[in-house]
Amino acid sequence: xxxxxxxLSIVFSTATIAMILLIRRFYGNKLTxxxxxxxxxxxxxxxxxxxLPIQYIDWKHSVPxxxxxxxxxxxxxxxxxxxxxxxxxxxxxxxxxxxDFTILSEIIFYGWMIGMVFFGVxxxxxxxxxxxxxxxxxxxxxxxxxxxxxxxxxxxGITQDLVMKESSVVTSPTTFGFFKTYILLPNDLDKSFSMxxxxxxxxxxxxxxxxxxxxxNYIFLVYQIMYWFHPLVWWAFKEMKLDREIACDAAVxxxxxxxxxxxxxxxxxxxxxRYARFxxxxxTNQFFGSKTHLKKRIINxxxxxxxxxxxxxxxxxxxxxxxxxxxxxxxxxxxxxxxNDYYDFDDDQPVYEDFSDDFGGYDGSFVLYSMQNEQYxxxxxxxxxxxxxxxxxxxxxxxxxxxxxxxxxxxxxTLNWNGQPYAYNEWNRDQxxxxxxxxxxxWYFQELDKQVNEExxxxxxxxxxxxxxxxxxxxxEYWLESSLEISLIEQVQLLQDVYTNQFEFExxxxxxxxxxxxxxxxxxxxxxxxxGTGNINGKHRNGLFIGFVETSNDTFFFATNIEENDHATxxxxxxxxxxxxxQKNIYHHRKExxxxxx
Numbered sequence: 001x002x003x004x005x006x007x008l009s010i011v012f013s014t015a016t017i018a019m020i021l022l023i024r025r026f027y028g029n030k031l032t033x034x035x036x037x038x039x040x041x042x043x044x045x046x047x048x049x050x051x052l053p054i055q056y057i058d059w060k061h062s063v064p065x066x067x068x069x070x071x072x073x074x075x076x077x078x079x080x081x082x083x084x085x086x087x088x089x090x091x092x093x094x095x096x097x098x099x100d101f102t103i104l105s106e107i108i109f110y111g112w113m114i115g116m117v118f119f120g121v122x123x124x125x126x127x128x129x130x131x132x133x134x135x136x137x138x139x140x141x142x143x144x145x146x147x148x149x150x151x152x153x154x155x156x157g158i159t160q161d162l163v164m165k166e167s168s169v170v171t172s173p174t175t176f177g178f179f180k181t182y183i184l185l186p187n188d189l190d191k192s193f194s195m196x197x198x199x200x201x202x203x204x205x206x207x208x209x210x211x212x213x214x215x216x217n218y219i220f221l222v223y224q225i226m227y228w229f230h231p232l233v234w235w236a237f238k239e240m241k242l243d244r245e246i247a248c249d250a251a252v253x254x255x256x257x258x259x260x261x262x263x264x265x266x267x268x269x270x271x272x273x274r275y276a277r278f279x280x281x282x283x284t285n286q287f288f289g290s291k292t293h294l295k296k297r298i299i300n301x302x303x304x305x306x307x308x309x310x311x312x313x314x315x316x317x318x319x320x321x322x323x324x325x326x327x328x329x330x331x332x333x334x335x336x337x338x339x340n341d342y343y344d345f346d347d348d349q350p351v352y353e354d355f356s357d358d359f360g361g362y363d364g365s366f367v368l369y370s371m372q373n374e375q376y377x378x379x380x381x382x383x384x385x386x387x388x389x390x391x392x393x394x395x396x397x398x399x400x401x402x403x404x405x406x407x408x409x410x411x412x413x414t415l416n417w418n419g420q421p422y423a424y425n426e427w428n429r430d431q432x433x434x435x436x437x438x439x440x441x442x443w444y445f446q447e448l449d450k451q452v453n454e455e456x457x458x459x460x461x462x463x464x465x466x467x468x469x470x471x472x473x474x475x476x477e478y479w480l481e482s483s484l485e486i487s488l489i490e491q492v493q494l495l496q497d498v499y500t501n502q503f504e505f506e507x508x509x510x511x512x513x514x515x516x517x518x519x520x521x522x523x524x525x526x527x528x529x530x531x532g533t534g535n536i537n538g539k540h541r542n543g544l545f546i547g548f549v550e551t552s553n554d555t556f557f558f559a560t561n562i563e564e565n566d567h568a569t570x571x572x573x574x575x576x577x578x579x580x581x582x583q584k585n586i587y588h589h590r591k592e593x594x595x596x597x598x
Contacts, residue, residue, distance in 0.1 A: 003105035006112070009050040010230060012329050016046040017236045019325060023318055029303060033243065033250040035315030040240040042322040047223050047233070049329050089571035091533050091540075092424055092440040094392075096480050102565075112229065119225045134182055137165035142190045145198060152202045155255070156210055172271065173201050175208045178218060183209075197267045200252065200260075207251045213244055242293045246300050253304050265301045268294060341387040341468055343487040350376035358579045362572070364543075364562035366580055367488040369496060372554035376489075377584075383561065387467055387485035391532035392570065393546045393559075394479040395445045396513055399433055400498070401460045402448040403509040408433060410512045415447050437516045437530070446476050464494060464503055481534045481542070488559035491546045495557045499548060517547065524588045525551035529577075531570025539566040543573040549587045556586050 020039050024031070140146060149164050163180065168187045175183050183205045189198060208214065220237055227233040253261055355366055356379075365383030369376050378384050402408050408415075413433035422428055426439040436444035449457060454475050461469040467486025471478045478484045486494075497503065501510050517528040529547025533540055543562040548555055560577040562568045578589040 003101045033247040037243040037247040094442040137167040355379040362562035369557045389481045393532040398445045407451040491559040492557045533570040543568040545573040
């Protein structure tokens with residue numbers, strides 16, 4: 001997921017920067033300096049979107065669903081892993097090859113964190129340096145400058161207590177400070193510049209304060225640290241800083257008469273002449289920048305004609321357009337970055353229980369439903385509503401659809417083995433439905449799907465409301481760690497609906513399906529079920545066990561899932577399920593069962 005977020009952040013931030021540059025090129029000087037500066041704030045919004053938890057918002061009904069982060073390939077293979085934990089608990093896993101970004105995502109995440117720490121430390125050191133310069137600065141003794149400062153504040157309506165000092169370290173008037181604002185002037189500024197020039201300098205710095213540019217500096221710095229890996233973002237922030245100075249120049253010119261424009265421009269040039277060295281401080285607004293930036297500012301001052309109404313209208317239209325572009329990014333980011341699809345569970349009074357001890361170190365969930373009491377018991381609701389690949393737990397439904405479509409029948413369910421050797425001897429022969437279900441013969445159910453055909457399967461999935469109904473993974477692998485997903489709670493609900501034949505399938509088909517799903521019978525009841533193991537690139541990532549227990553006074557439907565990087569098998573999920581059923585005195589498992597199945 002982090003890998004996807006990183007890719008999205010790069011794509012969207014680059015697209016936003018390109019959009020801003022195109023707009024600036026299209027309008028040229030027909031936009032005011034202020035609106036050119038404001039456009040960069042849309043870049044901040046674009047940079048923020050991938051960091052927000054918007055993936056938890058339900059956009060699935062308004063935006064096409066993106067595919068999983070684990071991408072499909074055309075290759076597949078079988079593994080011969082077999083785990084014996086009981087007579088019917090044999091794992092016949094079918095490995096599928098997928099592009100797995102898990103390791104790459106972890107590497108990128110830790111690399112990103114290291115970069116954040118490095119640039120964060122650099123920013124802290126810069127802040128410490130500013131703090132030292134501030135402490136070493138001295139009070140300006142020239143009373144004329146102090147009175148001029150007070151008049152400038154009053155002319156701009158600034159009543160807050162600002163601190164003006166001078167320092168031998170700074171070579172340009174500098175404004176900084178998050179909680180208390182400081183304006184540092186170079187030492188002996190009054191000996192090098194006229195009072196009129198100093199007045200223009202102070203007006204410039206005070207406009208920085210009035211426009212909250214100091215605080216904006218901190219915000220941009222945070223994003224610069226988070227996007228330290230993106231050179232285009234750094235370049236954009238540099239351009240934004242120039243636009244901010246130009247916007248500040250325009251704000252000063254707006255308060256001056258036209259004859260004073262030349263004085264303001266000359267003041268900048270005088271600084272360039274007297275202070276050829278430019279000091280780059282982070283978190284500060286400086287009156288004088290690089291020579292390239294200075295040249296652009298002088299040109300803008302020379303071309304300044306005020307903020308006309310058409311320019312303002314163009315600025316508003318531009319912001320509306322960028323708002324639409326950014327708004328589109330939100331649902332796209334949410335849906336693309338969120339590989340997980342959750343089922344909206346609305347039962348009023350489920351019982352939540354903690355079976356963590358039974359799960360050992362596995363991350364997973366258990367869902368139980370009592371048909372007699374109409375009561376859910378859930379361990380880990382979030383996982384219980386998370387849709388995941390059904391893997392082999394889908395095979396009973398594949399069989400039911402084939403029966404309904406007359407691809408097979410109760411008396412004639414045999415399919416011929418095509419001669420292709422598989423890793424399990426049990427698979428390398430002709431199969432009927434009982435034997436295919438017992439040994440979880442994947443090729444048998446793939447052949448059923450082909451004969452039922454994709455259009456009819458889609459119709460059946462929608463009829464029974466099977467998870468996300470998604471067949472985009474292809475007719476052979478859509479239920480094998482691919483596009484089709486269903487949550488445990490939906491599995492339990494669907495088992496109950498099929499058990500009671502809510503969809504009005506042929507009654508004899510329902511009974512036949514029950515018969516081939518029987519695993520055990522004893523004094524405590526009859527256990528029906530199907531395990532499933534999600535095997536990606538040879539690793540058992542996803543263990544499942546679904547089914548039901550018929551007792552003398554109730555029928556209990558259950559579904560269990562465990563997840564791990566490896567060793568998460570259907571047989572292990574079955575062990576956990578049986579332990580919980582035993583604890584709840586629902587069903588007492590015995591080692592020898594009637595049927596092998598995974």
